[in-house]
Amino acid sequence: MIHVVGNAAVDTVIRIDRFPRPGQTIVARSVAEDLGGKGANQAIVMARCGQDVRLIAAVGADAAGDRIRKNLAAEGVQTDGIRTWPGPTDRCVIYVDNGGENTIVSLIDAAVKFDPIAEKSMEREVAPGDWMMLQGNLRASVTMACLALAKRRGATTALNPSPVYPAADYDWSLVDLVVLNRGEAVALGVRSDPLEAAQALLSAGAKVVVLTLGAGGAIFLSARDTLHVQAPRVPAVDSTGAGDVFCAVIVAARAAGRAWTEALTLAARAAAICVSRAGTLASFPTREELDVIFRPGLVAESGT
Numbered sequence: 001m002i003h004v005v006g007n008a009a010v011d012t013v014i015r016i017d018r019f020p021r022p023g024q025t026i027v028a029r030s031v032a033e034d035l036g037g038k039g040a041n042q043a044i045v046m047a048r049c050g051q052d053v054r055l056i057a058a059v060g061a062d063a064a065g066d067r068i069r070k071n072l073a074a075e076g077v078q079t080d081g082i083r084t085w086p087g088p089t090d091r092c093v094i095y096v097d098n099g100g101e102n103t104i105v106s107l108i109d110a111a112v113k114f115d116p117i118a119e120k121s122m123e124r125e126v127a128p129g130d131w132m133m134l135q136g137n138l139r140a141s142v143t144m145a146c147l148a149l150a151k152r153r154g155a156t157t158a159l160n161p162s163p164v165y166p167a168a169d170y171d172w173s174l175v176d177l178v179v180l181n182r183g184e185a186v187a188l189g190v191r192s193d194p195l196e197a198a199q200a201l202l203s204a205g206a207k208v209v210v211l212t213l214g215a216g217g218a219i220f221l222s223a224r225d226t227l228h229v230q231a232p233r234v235p236a237v238d239s240t241g242a243g244d245v246f247c248a249v250i251v252a253a254r255a256a257g258r259a260w261t262e263a264l265t266l267a268a269r270a271a272a273i274c275v276s277r278a279g280t281l282a283s284f285p286t287r288e289e290l291d292v293i294f295r296p297g298l299v300a301e302s303g304t
Contacts, residue, residue: 001130002046002255003122003155005056005146006039007111007137008068008082009090011280013240018097034281035071036092037111038135038162038244041280045248045270046133047076048287049294051255056081056122058114060089081125085110090137100236100275106163111137117145128154131255133247135160140169147174156254160247164188173205177254179247181212195219210264212246214239220264229264232272241280246271253294269293 015029035044043055055077059065061084068089072079092106115138116122126132132150134143134157143159150157151174158177161170167188172178178201182194189197198211202221209221215236220227249270253263270285270293277283285293 001127002043002051002053002251003056003081003126003130003132003150004039004043004046004053004134005116005132005138005143006042006135007037007090007108007114008035008040008055008057008059008072009037009092009106009108010034010064010068011036011092011094011240013094013096013280015096015278016098019095019101019103032279034279035068036094036241036280037068037090038137038160040068040072040077041241041244041284042133042135042160042248042251043072043077044075044281045245045284045290046252046255048285048290049249049252049256050287050291051252052078054078054081054125056116058083058085058110060085060087060110062089064089064091081116083114083116083119085113087113094240094280096238096240096278100238102238102240104240106137108137112139114138115142117142117149122146122149123153126150126153126155130155131158131251132156133158133160133251136163136165140165144169144171144174147171150174158247158251160243161188162243171205172201175205176207177210177250178206178208179210179212179243179250181214181243185211208260210250212243217268218246218264220260222260225260227261227264229261229268231268234272234276236275238278238283239275241283242271242274245274245284249290249293256294266293 185197189200191197217231249267
């Protein structure tokens with residue numbers, strides 16, 4: 001079982017020709033809404049990879065919260081860990097320019113006030129051999145407590161620290177796998193060079209660090225190995241959600257027993273599909289596409 005502890009939200013995607021300068025007003029080209037939130041995104045992709053996944057998150061007592069539950073259940077994600085709080089469901093506003101780059105503004109009151117540890121049920125639900133995946137939308141103390149619980153229960157822990165907390169708030173000894181981009185690495189490793197920053201997290205106790213480089217692929221770092229996996233070349237339409245797809249496929253592949261090189265290659269291929277399409281959930285690889293990507297022997301046959 002993979003326990004994804006994080007957030008679920010409604011994404012509002014606004015397409016623009018370019019990002020505005022400070023104080024400038026521009027006209028959007030289009031707007032659309034979709035299911036989102038890093039926790040929900042990653043749980044859906046893991047489920048599409050064929051893994052048993054449950055999402056542990058908070059939503060509001062509103063129509064958006066009801067829709068999120070139904071959509072997750074339709075994707076095969078277990079929803080017994082979703083709780084209702086009295087405020088509104090969280091929301092992300094995503095701006096995407098003509099080059100496919102994005103900026104995101106998140107409202108995360110439900111996630112910030114959510115504390116699954118306080119309910120005491122996770123101690124029974126997490127079992128040896130499970131995985132636990134977290135992001136950066138819950139309070140730092142809650143995230144660290146969840147990671148500590150997972151380690152006590154014999155589960156493997158994964159962290160995608162986005163958005164980031166202050167560097168001092170992390171206990172990297174609790175993290176078996178951390179996946180982060182250049183900016184996150186620089187902020188958390190307190191180094192100007194992203195690779196040196198990633199190595200600093202490894203020295204601080206993280207077992208494996210995966211540094212994502214967008215079109216440049218990803219770098220895997222552990223005490224024994226350093227690997228560089230190339231990203232497939234595709235036309236960049238919209239990078240929204242690609243990081244969540246990459247993280248989710250790595251964890252799903254490792255949970256399925258795939259070797260690190262293969263897991264990274266599968267994740268890069270899945271993220272490339274996402275980048276080549278518009279939207280968040282709408283851009284994610286389908287179950288059928290992920291089934292092809294995960295087909296045994298495909299990595300070796302392609303020479304990667």
